[in-house]
Amino acid sequence: MQAAEQLFLSNGYEKTTVEDILRKVGLSKGGFYHHFQSKEDVLLGLIDLMMDQVIKEVEPIVTNQGLSAVEKLELFFQKHVEFKKTKVKLLAYFSEQKLSHSLQLSRQSIFWQNYKPHFLTIVNQGINEGSMQVACPEQTVELLLVVFSYIKDRLPQVLDDVEAFGKYVSAVEEMTERTLGLENIHLHLLRFVDQENEEA
The missing domain is CATH 1.10.357.10 (Tetracycline Repressor, domain 2)
Incomplete structure (x- = not known):
């Protein structure tokens, strides 16, 4: 969530993708969707x-x-x-x-x-x-x-x-x-x- 906040604030919400968040924290898609359903959910x-x-x-x-x-x-x-x-x-x-x-x-x-x-x-x-x-x-x-x-x-x-x-x-x-x-x-x-x- 901290990584997502940093990306939202630096790149903008619309331009930030789930893939961007995953790359920043080194998390797999499976790991992400275990906790969140979408970028909106974040x-x-x-x-x-x-x-x-x-x-x-x-x-x-x-x-x-x-x-x-x-x-x-x-x-x-x-x-x-x-x-x-x-x-x-x-x-x-x-x-x-x-x-x-x-x-x-x-x-x-x-x-x-x-x-x-x-x-x-x-x-x-x-x-x-x-x-x-x-x-x-x-x-x-x-x-x-x-x-x-x-x-x-x-x-x-x-x-x-x-x-x-x-x-x-x-x-x-x-x-x-x-x-x-x-x-x-x-x-x-x-x-x-x-x-x-x-x-x-």
């Missing part, structure tokens, strides 16, 4: 692996007792998108390839189901701390995740456009602040974006 495996890695990246943030809910929310969102930046081409291939719509929805649904409890834990902490005013936390989290999912799909198109990406970040910050009832608290969901702009 791409799906990489997407599944990436989703698992994202969840593992954010879990320590949620369980850190030394952070406030607002601090966790900022780190949570930043870690999510920061990780996705390194995988943006794979995400684009996943969206662009002629995979069945139901298959894509199924993968996304599984990811958000695993993501939701962590996000909800942060919101409930914010409610208990008094920094967040939310009447229906579970439903609110579900709706925010719909927005974050949209941003994920848009990321490959706007990532290289600093101005466009900055506007998306500002919009998400403002919407999240209002949705979670944050008063006199301005979120900085993607601090590294500001840092990159300053360096540029």
